[in-house]
Amino acid sequence: MKKIYIILWAICAYTLAACGNHADKEHEAHDHEGHEHENEHEEEARPGEIVFPVEKAEAVGLKTKTVQPEAFAEVIKTSGRIVPAQGDERTLSATVSGIVSFTDTNTPFIEGTAVRKEQPVLSLASGDMADGDIYVRIRAAFEKAKSDYDMADALVKNRIISEKEWRQAVAPYETAKAAFDAVRDKQGDGGIAVLSPINGYLKNIRVKEGDYAAAGQPLATVAQDSRLVLRAEVSEKYYGSLPLIRSAHFRTAYDHCLYRLPELNGRLLSYARSPEEGSFYVPVSFEFDNRGGIVSGAYAEVFLLASPVPDVLCVPLSALTEEQGVYFVYIQLDEDCYRKQEVTTGADNGAEVRILSGLTAGDVVVTEAAYHLKLATASAAMPAHTHHH
Template sequence: MKKSFAIMASAALVLTGCHNHDEDHHHEDAHSHNSVQVVNCNSGVELFAESSELEEGEECLLTAYFTSLDNFKPSEGTEAVLSYKGTDGVQLVEGEYLRPGVFHFEFVPGADEGVLQNIVFCGITFDCTGASHEHYPAANVVTFGKEQSWMVDFATETVTSDLLGDVINTVGQVSSTQSEERSVVARASGVVSFAGTAMLPGMTVRKGDPLFHISTEGMSDSNMEVRFSTAKAEYERASDEYKRKQDLSRDNIVSKAELSQARSAYMSAKAEYDNLKKYFRGGAFSAIADIDGYVDEVYVSNGDFVEAGQKLACISRNRRLMITAKVPSRYAAELGHIKDAVLKNAEGHSFRLADVNGRLVAVGRSVSASSPMIPVTFETDNSLGAVPGCFVDVCVVTASEHPVLTVASGAIVEESGNYFVYKQLNPELYQKVQVSTGASDGIRVEIRSGLKEGETVVSKGAVILKLAQSAGTLDAHSGHVH
């Protein structure tokens, strides 16, 4: 509901937006039958220029719009120069800067045809020798001025062929990767207590932080304090014995075999003592975090008795995620040709595997009676905006040997069960065209009829054009809305 309201509000803003610049539009008949238009793209910038009919010796006004094709917003720059054939040969005229991306050029042509030569903007030269007198159809045509398109989330794209294979729509569950998880286990049997005031999922921990204390006090068969004291005493005894025999070996009083035996006993006692010392703190055995991360799950409560080796908690870094999708077994033959996957999170944003540094990890080879679904597992980074345990929509895309025409999913608008796109006739004029659609991976949609490769369509903002056309406030033969 909020999204629909935002689109309607944007359309209302666009429909009234041009009223703010009435005084600057001196070419109300820019799309008339006698208009001259220039469309050219160079270095990521689009030039769209238009004027009334060029007549020799008559003053003419040319309006130029410069659009950055990376974001379809007005290009930065305050200087532009037009080269044209004037009464004294090829002449130059500086453009009048009106506002970002918009310039006026006033000049007197020296001929009726072939007048415009080029426009230089920000060091980019745009060829204008192809200026044309295009005549466009009037049916299902909507005018959407450049300045209107700059006000909204708008973009166009060229219809291309792509190897869009079969698309399998399913759902995947998110989990941490195995390399990103560590289990915290009890290294001794005893009564467990939290190292802090609480141990809750989501808490941040650092490598080496004590998370639990395990007390063996009062347990005759596994009293860790007694074991630690014994290990310490044995280590000190073995250390003294080894040092004593080192001194005696210098005078050849003890043999090398005796010295080696003393050294082995010392190293064994030291390893036992160091291991216990690392985890035995304050009279209790500590369970520590092995990695930086956060607490994923806690399996025990304060005061529980635990056995040695029992899992106490799970720590996760969550830098990489696993997404396991369950695919019906009827698609088994196609799963050997997976080309890509499109993941859609809870906010409705779609990502290809490449967008989230993802890859296909594994495809299941069998099913069971209890679960007749084949697991397909992908690995991604955490930019997906999902957390372990949640679900995301997954479109598994298989490879195809036959290219098909595709457009962005945002180019398609639906009306009474039929599908349409807005085909660009020029950068301010669009024709509503009915299309037949095929498979879709959530980002691209197959076009079976209605368009040709190389044609340009609106890929963002098509819904706003639909609302504007339905409102009936846009005149297909006027240059701008007034």
Template sequence: MSAKFLQILLIAMAATFSGCRNNSGDAHEGESHEGHNHEAEAKSEAKADPHAGHNHGEAPKFQYTAYSNSHELFAEADAFIAGKKAAILSHFSILPGFKAVEEGKITAILTVNGQESRAELSAPTRKGIYLFEITPSTAGKGSLRFVISEKGGNTESGTGEKGELRKRGNYEVIVSEVTVFADDHAPYHALQPEPSAVNTTVFTKEQSWKIDFATALPAQEPFGEIIKTSALVTSSQEGEAIVSAKSAGIVIFSAGVVTEGMSVSAGQTIASISGGMADNNPAIRFEEARNNFEKASADFERAKLLSADNIISQKEFTDTKNRYDNAKSVYDNLRGNFSRSGQSVKSPLGGFIRQLFVSNGAYVEAGTPLMVVSQSRKLTLTASLPQRYLPVLATVREASIKANSQSPALSLGELKGRVLSYGKAANSDNFLIPFTMQIENNGSFIPGSFVEVYLKGLSGTNVITVPVKALMEEQGLFYVWVQITPELFEKREVKVGRNDGRSAEILSGLQATERVVTAGAVQIKLAQATGTLDAHSGHVH
């Protein structure tokens, strides 16, 4: 039975094969097969229509990125074709904060062969996003210019990317080269290959506008030897004074309670020193001086009347006046520092009491230090360095200073500081070389504390550097986020050299023309961990 089944199956398959051959022959019925070459025919058809069989698929989009001193532009546009309307989805960010443009009129001007096509929007389509529609008038190479008119006249509005003062008004962002095509097919051949998605992460402008985010080009600057050390913070000599007792006696605080850290103003009476003994008693000296002055003053007034009537000689009048002047000088001197209760202890400058040496009621001798009054507006930083750094110290003109591990490093220039001196000989106590700088206190530095310092020696060689906050570390390897587009970033490993607390030298892995993320790198890392997003998610095309 099985043999019969196989025989029937073979007969059915043969019949099916025969039918297929007959149908194939019918398809070419009436055609000459003599010399018929399918390959030559296909080539002939392709030559007749260069786009026949060419599946263009979705209409091409072109991306444009441009920067000015005040704004960043990231746009995605339809292909510009002469005589046809094209949409331009434009994202505008205000520099240096990279925040969205939320108001203001923007005009898009497409210029090709001297002919302009314009589109204007009085307000954003969405926060930070302007959707223009523009119709090019002619084909060719040209430029795309955006004129941004912010509201508010000449009100200050932060600083630009390079640090210059940015005021509200008219600004321009220019895409220097765009192409307007002559027909619908040309844009497909002008498309550039999409950037590699290997190790890249999408981070949209809508996301970056919500966080502290920034990008910048690497700096090319001299970067000499870096000496990392610590420095002791003290008040500068010009901003600190020791208050001493001018006479012996008992210290009595005027305010009742005087403590370290208490604010004082210049000329404020802080304490008094009363003489508890008869010898060298300041209160008795003050009373004697006052009585002598009052007597000399009365004698002088009487002598003036007698001299006017020529009753006394000119010599007697001169002697009387001399006694009066001497008594007045002594009294005025004591009156400024003493009273009936004793010597008045006054602050020589405004600031705070940094150190208190005596207690209320203590007996002191003349010349005894009572307290230190400090302003802390100007501070002295003193670092002690090993002798091997002596040749480098002569070239140090700049430094980075961190008040604590959590605070950012500030340059000597930002703190309005300067290098005062460096030791030409080692200290006899620890055999280290002192290096001294002066800075203005921004409120982060406390006298008596230690700070982290990066001393920077001069160098004539320019190197590529990036801000330290742009670096991310994983298992001892460093990488940065390199901007492919303002919405696509590549995680790239770099080799790091010297570090001054603010900037790090990049030895390899990064070009000077590649923009990197300098703020918000952690958020991009988190976005990478959550998975890949659509680069155009949330965009209104």
């Protein structure tokens, strides 16, 4: 009986020992597999890479550009002002002396009011003045001169007066007729109307209701603004580069839109040969079509474009992000993987910036929605990604 118990005890001990060894081997195998997985994960996770799924890229409007060498114009950055082109404005002047009245017009006499050519803008009344109504005086002078002319014409035909005496009657008649013709069709209840000389809009209002205006006095300006002039003020240190300037871009403060003169049928008018008196700046003028949205009199940031430099790498300004004075772009590695790249920038023309270092030809750079990648970089939780080079 004892032998049986001894045999059973031996069998149990052997079984337990075998199970223990198997468990140790499985544990070792599991630990080894775990270490291999960790090592593999460490190899696959590339530092500095940013995962941005295609779906998100499409949602935020992410766009890219393959950087290739191209010509890039030298840039002189300065400021300037938009002014009317010569002949694009006309002064509205008083045709006779009188008191400004708006009785006969429905046109608001305020800045920006649109007017048509020959449209009455205001009237000049003189009925209450000491000299009397000017229209009545002009008409009376014309009627007297015409009567004298008719009489002289009849007398000269009958050889009662000489031709010299007849000519003495002709001159006053023609003068009086010209004066009357100038106001004949303009008289109304409020006085003699002043008509707009061109189509445009009112600006530079100089009088108001009830003011006295002498004949020839400027009352307002009628502007068309179909053509405008960009007047850039350039520091005299760039004087040697002025002959190289060919075109310009500019941006106004009120809409932050970049305007390119070649797209506006623009052309260089001239540059001054010396600074203006009392100034350290040399004016450079361009003329261009106003295709709407550009306000005469507005100040602008100006990018003067000189001779092009060949084989330059450049990217849109929207591709840049900035951190503490250092600029970066994002390079696309594959359809959903990107890398942040520090770059050194040169001059910009308001649309594109020259890259001096940090990029090579063929790099695919994010040009739109780069800010979203910057946010993804700053995110603490970044998804794992496998990328084989």
